[in-house]
Amino acid sequence: METSSILGGIYKLMDWISKLALLNLLWIASTILGLGVFGFFPSTVAMFAVVRKWMIGEEEVSIVKTYWASFKKEFVKSNFLGVFIVAAGLVLYADLLFIQNAAKNMAPFLYIPLFIITFIFVCTLFYLIPIFVHYEMKLTDVIKNSFFVMIMNPLSTLYM
Numbered sequence: 001m002e003t004s005s006i007l008g009g010i011y012k013l014m015d016w017i018s019k020l021a022l023l024n025l026l027w028i029a030s031t032i033l034g035l036g037v038f039g040f041f042p043s044t045v046a047m048f049a050v051v052r053k054w055m056i057g058e059e060e061v062s063i064v065k066t067y068w069a070s071f072k073k074e075f076v077k078s079n080f081l082g083v084f085i086v087a088a089g090l091v092l093y094a095d096l097l098f099i100q101n102a103a104k105n106m107a108p109f110l111y112i113p114l115f116i117i118t119f120i121f122v123c124t125l126f127y128l129i130p131i132f133v134h135y136e137m138k139l140t141d142v143i144k145n146s147f148f149v150m151i152m153n154p155l156s157t158l159y160m
Helices: 003-033 040-055 063-073 075-101 107-134 139-152 154-159
Strands: none
Touching: 003 040, 003 063, 040 063, 040 075, 040 107, 063 075, 075 107, 075 139, 107 139, 139 154
16 A cells, blocks of 8 residues: 555544544534524534535535524524424423322323323434535424434334
């Protein structure tokens, strides 16, 4: 094996590591900048937008410009998505607390449907942000399509 090909491979690896480090620093900084609550979802959407560019072959895209453009563009819409996700999670958690305090003879019958619904919810979450970033559609369509993609790809979903 030639030395130049080894060095070229090491260079490419280090380039990817530095790009990912920059992207992670941007994600952390913008999450903190958004006071955590209002920064987490726009930051995650912006991070996925940059990674999406890389996946479609635009490896030389400006990480910082692409990230901030996506962060600003999707700030409100991604926070609405985040409110939905958090609200649904809180409802499932409240249901769990209710079941735990329910009559002991009914609890086993209530746990199974709750865990099935929670499992479906978590599996749908795997697809929410990637679909949100990849397609221009209403939030209700993003949620619906995420559910359908999860249902139509059971093996990929289970691998995740």
